[in-house]
Amino acid sequence: MKTKALFIGILLLFPFAPGQAQLNEIDSLKAVLQTSGKDTTRVNTLVALGSRIFRSQPEEALAYSNEAIELSISLDFPKGQAYALKNIGLAYFVKGNYDKVLDYWERSLAIFQSIDDQLGVGNLLNNIGAVYFNQGNDPKALEYYLESLRVSEKLGDKLRIATALTNIGAVYFNDPANHDKARDYYLRAVGISEETGDLEAIGTSLVNLGEIYLEREQLDSALYYFQKSIEALDISGGDPYPSYAYALNNIGKVYAARGDYQEALKFHTQAYQAAKSVEAKREMALSLTGLGNVNLALARRDNGGVSLAKALSYFEDAFREAQSGDLKPEMEKAALGLYLVYKEQKNYPEALKYHEIYENTKDALLNEDRIKSIALLGAEYEFEKEKQQLEYELEAKLRRQRSVQYATAAGLLVALVLIVILVQYYRLKRIRATEKFEAQRQLIMQDKLASLGQITAGIAHEIKNPLNFVTNFAEGSVDLGNELVEVIADNEDKLPPGQYELLLGLAADLSQNAKDIRDNGIRADRVVKRMMEQARGDKGEPQKVDINTLIEENIHLAYHGYRANAPGFNIDIEKSYDPSLPPVEVIPQDLGRVILNIFHNACYALHEKQEQNGAAFHAAIRVSTETQKGKAVIRLRDNGPGIPEKVREKIFQPFFTTKPAGTGNTGLGLSISHDLIVIGHQGELEVNSEPGEYTEFVIRLPLNRPQ
Known part of the structure; x- marks a missing residue:
């Protein structure tokens, strides 16, 4: 699973007066403190001060909060004690000491529950969920966020309802299969925040929405939401919130994805400075990782050792920041960056070390x-x-x-x-x-x-990771094998008679074996990728693809998938692909589903005919592609039992099927395939058949897809 670092709105629960007004408020509170006695007014003043300076002056906030706790206990004022405990947790949250944060917030939650202060209960439930989220414990975080949402909905507290919705969306965003669900929660949060006029909450939800489009590589939409987030946070004023740094960092990601590395460096640097000003460790680690990624990209583009050294330095700093705050998702990203840099430097021991850290951290964050x-x-x-x-x-x-x-x-x-x-x-x-x-x-x-x-x-994703590891190191082995051949060739005169040819042959064999492993690993990676796309059922976006490659991958999946239930069944597959066929703009997942469905139906028909005719019948399917009159033409022809004319007239109707009941067939496969080609791609899907001889499906797709 792809783990995404998404801003969590824990600090949205604590409003701040903007700019100079906040400083005046702090001065006023300190003046009240000078004249107050040992009563609840002093407790409330100490709590108010702690809640306003915990980010900029955490040590002073701790002192005020501890005094408030002692005074609350002596006055038998549990509510004041609960809020002071909450403020201490906030100060330790800034420091990244999550063990102490959980200790103080759980004590605060227990007091709020004992005095039936549901506003405080909803607040603390959300905050505790934020700690678990930052530690990568999504199930535990979701448990607290949902409970916070229940409490806040009963109270009608729109501020905390919006916060809980945003944070629930953040958990779902960590699973790519749940991105639509995450978007729904973010949009609900934006609507409620607009009602309350909470600009910081709006800014946070907008940056989260932008992350969804960034993940989908819809860069213009992502940039739009990130910029809108910055506008909302600028208007809200006050301290540079962690979400402000997070939005700047994401703008840097957009420019990096566009290849505009100078703009990317500018925004990642601004993000780091904003995060540093409030000691937001999570955003600092993310910004440093962003700077590392851009410098790594520059090093690969320019073969620059300086950029590679900078990338290494940034990733090391990011890893230290994440490690000091026990931020596992950020540790994973920094470890991956260190692995890639050391691999570029051919420092394989260090590369292996950080790859293991990356895998172990990722496995801890994601499992079934x-x-x-x-x-x-x-x-x-x-x-x-x-x-x-x-x-x-x-x-x-x-x-x-x-x-x-x-x-x-x-x-x-x-x-x-x-x-x-x-x-x-x-x-x-x-x-x-x-x-x-x-x-x-x-x-x-x-x-x-x-x-x-x-x-x-x-599961397919878990297969993909070790497969990538094998492929990458096979690539390195190819280079090492070639270097070994050169070394042997350079030292021919130093070798005993007969040893030169033997060693040269062995080295060449090693290099070739490594190349074969790499090539087959790449092929297996394509198959796993198709499995992931089919399993997730993503709608997908139109893109230029090699039709021949897409067909090859899908008939391979369909054939072996069918043979898994019929091990003794074999087909001769004849392939005739037009190598001059240009890339065609299609939705790969949709076209893949059509190919899978037609090929699976052909296997079913051939299997039935083989069982009827015995060993004398040789099942065969011919797959071909060509270009005709501005269209890409795909033909799939089998020598099965054929389709009667009356059946052909109804074959694309919904729920029509000739297969017996109990086979799991819904009669929707060809109907959906027809809609995907004709409506989804403005193409054509037709069937030709001669009963007892053959069946041929023909797909025609426009080379230039209409908009």
């Missing part, structure tokens, strides 16, 4: 149980809300029923008739409500089953 926990927590939250709504409706109906019964007590006969009618009516209503409840439970179970597709994508 973690994905399941996040999915189940989200499903349970939605399920609980529906259940509460149903219970509320049932209770309301029962109250109305009792009112009707009491109102009709004067007329016994009439009342009895009405009671019988009402009892029967509400009995049926309750049965229907129970049936609805059960249907919703089944839908949730289906959603859990659907998550198996996500797990499949996760």
Whole structure:
């Protein structure tokens, strides 16, 4: 799984007066402190001071908060003690000492719960979730965020509802399969923040939305949201919030993706300076990693040793910052950067060391149980809300029923008739409500089953990482083998008779073997990538692709997928690809699904004919591509049983199928394939067949895709 570093809005819970007004407020509070006695007014003043200076002066904030705790205990003022404990946690949060943060915030939460201060409870639940999020424990973070959302919704506290929605979206963003769900939470948060006029919350949600488009490589949309985020945060005034640094850093990522490295360096540097000014370790580590990535890109482009040395320095600083704050997602990114730099320098021991750190950190952040926990927590939250709504409706109906019964007590006969009618009516209503409840439970179970597709994508991703490792080191081995051949050739006169040819041959064999491993690793990587795309079911964006390569990958997947259930089944596949076919703009996932479906249907038909005719029948499929009249033409022809004319007339209709019941066929495959080609690509899909002889599907796609 791709772990993304997304700004978490923990500090959105604590408003600050802008600029000079805040300084005046601090001076006023200090003046009140000079004249106050040992009472609750002094406690409240100490708490107010601590909440306003914990970022800029954490040590002084700790002193004020500790005094507030001692005074609150002596005055038996638990609310003041709870807020002071919260402020101490904030000061340690700035320092990156998460163990102490959790200790103080859990103590604060316990006091708020004991005095039934639900506003404080919702606040602390969100803050504790933020700590777990920054430590990479997404399931635990989501648990606290959802509970904070429940409490805040009961209170009608829009400020904290928006904060909780933003943070829940951040958790879902860490899983690429849940990006749409993350976007929905961010948009809900923006809508609520606009109602409250909370510009910092709006800025935070906008930068999060921009991250989704950055991940999808929609750079213009991403830049738009990042710039809007900066505008909102600028208007809000006050301290340079961590989200401000985060937005600047993401603008740097956009320019880096565009290849404008000088602009990227400028924004990453501004981001680091903004983060440094408030000692935001997470944003400092991210900015340093961004600077490292840009310098690494410059080194690769210009073969520059200076840029490579700068990249190494930035990644080392980023790793130290992340390590000191126990920020595992940022440690993962910095370790990956160090691995890439050392690999460029051919310092393979150090490269291997940081690759292991990267893999271990990534494995700690992502595993199957973690994905399941996040999915189940989200499903349970939605399920609980529906259940509460149903219970509320049932209770309301029962109250109305009792009112009707009491109102009709004067007329016994009439009342009895009405009671019988009402009892029967509400009995049926309750049965229907129970049936609805059960249907919703089944839908949730289906959603859990659907998550198996996500797990499949996760497994494919886990295969991809060691595969990339093998491929990369095979590449290095090819270079080493070639260097060995040169060394042997240079020392021919120093070798005993007969040893030169032997060593030269062995070295050449080693180099060739490494090249074969690399080439097959690249091929396997393409297959794994297709598995991930199919499992996740992403809609995808149009892009120029090599049609021949796309077809080859998908028929390979379809054939071996079918043979997994029919091991003894074999087909002769004849391929005739037009090498002059130019790249065509298509949605690769959609076209891949069409090829998979048609090829799978062909395998099914050939398998049936083979079982009927025995060994005398040789199953064969011919796949070809060509260019005709400004269109790319794809043909898939099998020598199966063919399709009768009456069946061909209905073959693209939804839910039409000739396969027997119980085979798991819905009759939607060819209907969806037809829509994907004709509507989705403005192309053509037709079928030709001779019963008993062959079936041929022909796909025609415009070389220049209409807009």
